[in-house]
Amino acid sequence: MDIELTREERQVIELLRTHKLSIKHLDEERRQMIRQFIEHLHHEKGISLTDMAKLVGNKTSGYMSWLARQLGIQPRDFEEARLAGIHTKVRKYERKPFDGTDEDKAYLLAFRHGDLSASVPFATAIRISMSTTHPAQADLFTSLFSPYGHVYKHPRYKKDTKTYEWNFSTILHESFGFLLDTRDKHREWIAADESRALSYVAGLIDAEGNVGVYPNARTTAITISIWNTDTELLEFCHRCLSQLGLKPLAPYLNKEVGTVTSKYHIVRRKDYYRVMIANFENSQSLIRRISLRHQEKLERSELALSIAKGELWENVKSRVQKLQDKFKQQRIQFVKEAEQEFLKKHPVNVTPPSFFPPQRPGFGSGMSSNENNSNQESRHPQLLGQLSCPWALTFVAQSYLVDALIRKRLISRGVTIA
Secondary structure, eight states, X not given: OOOOOOHHHHHHHHHHTSTTOOGGGSOHHHHHHHHHHHIXXXXXXXXXXXXXXXXXXXXXXHHHHHHHHHTTOOOOOHHHHHHHHHHTTOSSOOOOOOOOOHHHHHHHHHHHHHHOEEEOSSTTEEEEEEEESOHHHHHHHHHHHTTTSOEEEEEEEETTTTEEEEEEEEEXXXXXXXXXXXXXXXXXXXXXXXXXXXXXXXHHHHHHEEEEEEEETTEEEEEEEEEESOHHHHHHHHHHHHHTTOOOEEXXXXXXXXXXXXXXXXXXXXXXXXXXXXXXXXXXXXXHHSOOOOHHHHHHHHHHHTSOTTOBHHHHHHHHHHHXXXXXXXXXXXXXXXXXXXXHHSOOOOOOGGGSOOOOTTSTTOOOHHHHHHHHHHHOHHHHHHHTSHHHHHHHHHHHHHHHHHHHHHHHTTOOOO
């Protein structure tokens, strides 16, 4: 952090860096030096306690807050400090207010209803996040929100599927509060205007929909589908599509609760419903009228519009397959990058087998000790990542040493241990 400090302030920082410093046992002169240092930076210069902790280097914001209270200093109001920090460039990223059109707002509402999580991390800020394995979805999230705030990207490991993905999030200005509203709040406003309705439908397709190009007997079919577990959301989507004259099929049950996914065999916890435009001409008509922003769906739309009604599937399937292969390879590479980044941040080192309790003969499944250790390692990649840290290794080693000493003493006293 670039802050100009006096010689006395640098001396205070060196004092605060002292290992096991006891503020209670300092003489009054040094306590007064620290008090003046905190009051000057925190109250006069507007530096947050978090940034002051970074300045010291080996302290946390919690310690600095505790230190301030010990010295009788009242920390500034959080909101005042946060806003002052932004405008004096102490904070890294500024949040800009929403300045889009009504159509942009309708699109964002649909994208939120289909694929985004929204919350309030603290006053006057909106947090938006999502996880994905599709680079096109990641690019869309970034293009939508990077003009208004910094987009954070982190790798993630999913325990249920044992796969990797990317998590994207951003902290937005309070003017994005409409993304926190209930799904039904803006429906009449959306339905009242054709351009807003088209933008909303586009957002739903980009989030939870698909432009399908399939064989239909010997010819080619084009469909538009949107899936969701919220039947009221799909009923509203059906209403918008009907008002646009596109004759959609009414929402119908597509995947029942209790069934399993085809790829990872995860049990579905809810019924999944589908709204669909099955007519060739109506599907192409909708594609021409909406502005999709998801790159994969844009390319599928371009392919769909290049097909004439009644065109033989034999003449189309190679183009469809080429596009599917392209998207698949992009996803594989994207997931691979997530895995590499995750393992870089959470290194999995080979740990000595003795760090896991040995499998006793006749207990459990009868697996050998080595097999058991291998299974525990595969089931707990995060645990191994923690054990790769020196302090964690020390703690585990000490635990097993104590256990061994206790067992030795019990055996010496004639106690039988199973």
